[in-house]
Amino acid sequence: MTVDASAPPTRRAVVPPQRGNIARRGSVFLSRHPRLRLSLLLSAPLFWLGLVYIAALAALLITALWTVDSFTGQISQTWTLDNIVAVLTGSLYQTVTLRTVGVALLVTIIDIVIALPIAFYMAKVASPRAQRILVIAILMPLWASYLVKAYAWRSVLSQGGIFEWLVSPFGGHSPGYGLPATIITLSYLWLPYVILPIYAGLERVPDSLLEASADLGGGTWSTLRLVVLPMIWPAIIAGSIFSFSLSLGDYITVNIVGGANQMLGNLVYTNVGAANNLPLAAAIAFIPILIIFAYLAAVRRTGALNNL
Amino acid sequence: MTGAQPAIRLTGLTKSFGSINAVDGVDLDIVEGEFFSMLGPSGSGKTTVLRLIAGFEQPTSGSIALRGQDVTDRAPFDRDVNTVFQDYALFPHMSVLDNVAYGLRVRGVAKRARHEQARAALDTVRLGGFADRKPSQLSGGQRQRVALARATVVQPKVLLLDEPLGALDLKLREQMQVELKELQRSLGITFIFVTHDQQEALTLSDRIAVFNEGRIEQLGTPAEIYERPASPFVAAFVGTSNIFDDNISQALLGRSGTNSVRPEKISIITENLPLVADRAATGVLAEVIYVGSSTQLIVDLDAGTRVVVLEQNDAHRVTTNGRGARVTVGWNDSDIVALTAPALTSRP
Numbered sequence: 001m002t003v004d005a006s007a008p009p010t011r012r013a014v015v016p017p018q019r020g021n022i023a024r025r026g027s028v029f030l031s032r033h034p035r036l037r038l039s040l041l042l043s044a045p046l047f048w049l050g051l052v053y054i055a056a057l058a059a060l061l062i063t064a065l066w067t068v069d070s071f072t073g074q075i076s077q078t079w080t081l082d083n084i085v086a087v088l089t090g091s092l093y094q095t096v097t098l099r100t101v102g103v104a105l106l107v108t109i110i111d112i113v114i115a116l117p118i119a120f121y122m123a124k125v126a127s128p129r130a131q132r133i134l135v136i137a138i139l140m141p142l143w144a145s146y147l148v149k150a151y152a153w154r155s156v157l158s159q160g161g162i163f164e165w166l167v168s169p170f171g172g173h174s175p176g177y178g179l180p181a182t183i184i185t186l187s188y189l190w191l192p193y194v195i196l197p198i199y200a201g202l203e204r205v206p207d208s209l210l211e212a213s214a215d216l217g218g219g220t221w222s223t224l225r226l227v228v229l230p231m232i233w234p235a236i237i238a239g240s241i242f243s244f245s246l247s248l249g250d251y252i253t254v255n256i257v258g259g260a261n262q263m264l265g266n267l268v269y270t271n272v273g274a275a276n277n278l279p280l281a282a283a284i285a286f287i288p289i290l291i292i293f294a295y296l297a298a299v300r301r302t303g304a305l306n307n308l
Numbered sequence: 309m310t311g312a313q314p315a316i317r318l319t320g321l322t323k324s325f326g327s328i329n330a331v332d333g334v335d336l337d338i339v340e341g342e343f344f345s346m347l348g349p350s351g352s353g354k355t356t357v358l359r360l361i362a363g364f365e366q367p368t369s370g371s372i373a374l375r376g377q378d379v380t381d382r383a384p385f386d387r388d389v390n391t392v393f394q395d396y397a398l399f400p401h402m403s404v405l406d407n408v409a410y411g412l413r414v415r416g417v418a419k420r421a422r423h424e425q426a427r428a429a430l431d432t433v434r435l436g437g438f439a440d441r442k443p444s445q446l447s448g449g450q451r452q453r454v455a456l457a458r459a460t461v462v463q464p465k466v467l468l469l470d471e472p473l474g475a476l477d478l479k480l481r482e483q484m485q486v487e488l489k490e491l492q493r494s495l496g497i498t499f500i501f502v503t504h505d506q507q508e509a510l511t512l513s514d515r516i517a518v519f520n521e522g523r524i525e526q527l528g529t530p531a532e533i534y535e536r537p538a539s540p541f542v543a544a545f546v547g548t549s550n551i552f553d554d555n556i557s558q559a560l561l562g563r564s565g566t567n568s569v570r571p572e573k574i575s576i577i578t579e580n581l582p583l584v585a586d587r588a589a590t591g592v593l594a595e596v597i598y599v600g601s602s603t604q605l606i607v608d609l610d611a612g613t614r615v616v617v618l619e620q621n622d623a624h625r626v627t628t629n630g631r632g633a634r635v636t637v638g639w640n641d642s643d644i645v646a647l648t649a650p651a652l653t654s655r656p
Binding site (some may be wrong): 031132206208209212213214215216217218219222226230231 | 362363364382384385389390391394395397398400401410411413415416431458459462560
């Protein structure tokens, strides 16, 4: 490229003048009409939310109020509360509901107990490099299929499996397939979803607060109880919502490692499939939804959701 | 001030991070009840010394004694010193009252008693009406005072302050300086104050240690540090100095080695205002900077160096010459300070 040395240096000309093209005029128009801007931004997600979440839930509610013609197997759109009454009063549903909530609670507690020290190590002890490696290591299992992981646990917990090989020298034996195996497997599956929010919560606790607590005479236990836990409480709640709701709806893990045990998801599954009673399945599906609502309401009362 | 035992004694204190010695063999006695400042640029090791005293860091070698008792291996919660943090480190989920009462709470003081003491501490920092607020509802200066109340309510022997005024604006900072000084006097405990602001250190301190590269460059009263800087580093870091190297010193001052003269000790000599000066030199006025109460003049001397002159804008002062004018500057021999070359620095 040759430069005409005699030409005067014209730096200003390098910046092209603003042209009044269509895109620019569109931007100007949008910047003057904030309401239009907002509606363009929100219409797609609102449509999605309305159709997929609200409409699907409404369809579920309506289906639960219908019934199935036992002769033809067709859904007959006659309004009835029979399904709801059956689910509320049937001892099978009550037992399974209690079992499911118990499993979900135990899984949540186990996950929190395991996640707290791991997250603390990641956020406050590990070097930045180790921190990155640990985050990847925790995300890694999420890349593998859910089924593969559940079957892996089936093999681990089997007769003569790795678990038995590990604990038999100490006189232990594998729990076999059943509720304990379900709880172990679900705890494993949802652990990343509990670690990550707690880790993020701990990251937001400045080191100087821990130092201030120690400086004022607080030992490790006082610091944890009075400073760290209250500050990461919302993060713990966030993690618990994941593990609790995911456990509540699960039916595959219990099928693979749960032996003969059923959870609410299994009842829904059998009623949709083998029993061909979609209205009853819909009525059963309301139980976990109601439980989650109750859980969120209880959590909201603690104020933990205000800081999420 | 004449306790037999120093409040803090540091002996050969060294802290290495990898191959870098952040603190490099510091020996220091801090007297009971004094307002002691550690002054230095960032990275000079002053904050690390403070963190070592508080117990947040473990020294690589050396020892820390608190009133004659070796506390080198003790945990922070096991030392009778308290810290006011640079970012205040108030617990965001607690009220102001609970923040101040925290140190008493972990010591097992009953609720009523600790709230009473915390309220009294809040009153001393004039925040009595803010007990139920959250720290996020306070201004920077108020948070600062809460941090002070929280650290002093547990009656430490020594209070460590890590650049506590750094985040405040100038007016508030000046006001807090006065409050800090008054608080220290009324509590009668030792304050160790870390700052990079030389003005702050000079204003507040009984004694100052000037830190550079992990060592104490000079230790003395504010007047000693300012009037008789011991090294080119101190002369340049604390206030402004005209530093003359060996050649210029011989030409201008008639002595060898590196020497310095403070800007305010140099005068512009005019016909209207003939001053008595031991020495004079001529030059050209390169810049005149008006700074309110005084005017800063930069003079390019014929001897081949540039000096800064600070003239008070008092009643007697006449308007100074404009730029480019030839001027004569003068100073007295007694205001010349001989600086030790860094290589020859000998520490007590």
